[in-house]
Structures are given as C-alpha cells and as structure tokens.
Amino acid sequence: MKAIPVQGTLRLRGHTLLCLQGFRGKGYSPGFVENLAAIHRELTANPDRSVEVVDGPDAVCGACPHQAISGCTLSGEASEEAMQAQDRHVLALLGLQAGMSVQWCTILERIGQSVRGDDLPGICGQCRWLPLGYCKEGIERLRQGSSQ
Ligand code: SF4
Numbered sequence: 165m166k167a168i169p170v171q172g173t174l175r176l177r178g179h180t181l182l183c184l185q186g187f188r189g190k191g192y193s194p195g196f197v198e199n200l201a202a203i204h205r206e207l208t209a210n211p212d213r214s215v216e217v218v219d220g221p222d223a224v225c226g227a228c229p230h231q232a233i234s235g236c237t238l239s240g241e242a243s244e245e246a247m248q249a250q251d252r253h254v255l256a257l258l259g260l261q262a263g264m265s266v267q268w269c270t271i272l273e274r275i276g277q278s279v280r281g282d283d284l285p286g287i288c289g290q291c292r293w294l295p296l297g298y299c300k301e302g303i304e305r306l307r308q309g310s311s312q
Contacts, residue, residue, distance in 0.1 A: 173265075174203070174215050177222040178251030181258070181271055182279065182287070185306060186299030192229055192238075199227035211269040219251035219262040220244075239290070246289070253287055254279075276306035 176184075187204050191197040203223055207213055221244075225231045228238075235244030255261060258274040279287075281300030288294050 174206070174213065175218050175222045176203075176215050176224065177218050177220065177247065178254035178258075178260070178262070179247065179287070180222055180224050181217070181275065182254055182284070182299060182303065183224075183293070185275065185302030186293065186296075187302075188298050190293070190296075193227075195227045196224075196229065200224055207268045211267070211272070213268045214265050215268055215271060216265045217255055217260050217262060217271075219248045219255065250287060250289070257283075257287075272306060275303060276309060279303055280307065 184200075184204060184207065187200055189197060189201065191200055207215075221231060221235050225236065228236075230236060230238040230243075236247045237243050239246070251262070257278050258271065259278070260266060260271075260274070281304045284294060284300055284303070288299070293299060
C-alpha cells in the first residue's frame with residue numbers, strides 16, 4: 165500500500181468529496197479503509213486544509229485494490245470513464261473545476277448549499293454504498309449545519 169498522503173497536496177476527485185461525508189469505517193480492503201480514515205481525520209482536524217480537486221485518480225484511489233494503471237476498474241473497463249463523469253458532475257454542482265485548490269471548509273459549505281441527500285441516486289448511479297444511506301445522512305447533516 166502507498167504511504168498515507170496526509171502531508172503535502174491532497175488530491176481528491178470530485179465524487180470523493182461526497183463519499184467522505186458518508187465514511188463510517190467501511191471500504192474495499194483494510195488498507196483502503198486505513199488510508200481513507202487517515203484522510204478523513206486529517207480533513208476533520210484541519211478544515212482550512214487546501215485540497216486540489218481533480219477528475220481522475222486521487223489520494224483515496226492510491227490505496228484501493230481496484231485501482232489499475234488505467235484508473236478505476238471497480239465495475240470493469242469503463243469504470244474510470246464513469247467515475248470521471250461523476251467527478252465532473254459533482255465539481256459542476258459545487259461551482260469548481262478540476263485542478264483548482266480549495267479549502268476543505270469551503271468544499272463542505274458548498275456541498276451543504278448545493279447538494280441534497282436525495283440527489284445522490286442521480287449522481288452516484290449503482291454505487292454499492294448508496295443503499296446504506298450513510299452518504300445521504302452525512303450530506304443532510306451538512307445541510308442542517310449550513311442553514312443554522
Ligand atoms: S453513494 Fe457511493 S459514490 Fe455516492 S457519495 Fe456515497 S460512496 Fe460516494
């Protein structure tokens with residue numbers, strides 16, 4: 165597994181910005197979970213942390229067992245292309261473009277203002293984590309916070 169990337173530039177793909185709202189210690193392998201937990205902790209402890217948003221493999225993919233040189237293979241050959249479309253969809257909703265560096269607290273604010281839990285089926289397609297409801301709950305929590 166690659167080193168946990170909590171130092172330096174933290175690259176996150178557009179759709180991962182939403183996945184992080186629903187993270188509850190589950191994932192594709194122990195190494196994947198350990199890496200994602202470290203990223204989640206880093207962002208939670210440092211809301212002013214700068215994140216480079218991207219539409220390709222990111223710091224989370226770096227420890228994923230489904231990551232190949234060609235990118236994501238989770239759902240077969242077309243997986244990376246589908247993930248990139250999801251990334252661009254989320255970045256557009258948040259008013260961001262791939263390659264921009266943004267503070268994590270700004271990203272949270274924009275998710276709270278621009279995404280609803282009920283939007284997830286239209287964004288995330290057949291993601292296996294969607295039926296658990298964790299991501300929807302996390303986003304609704306953010307929305308409540310941003311309306312206070
Ligand atoms: S449902 Fe899947 S793709 Fe959508 S935010 Fe959750 S983990 Fe990410």
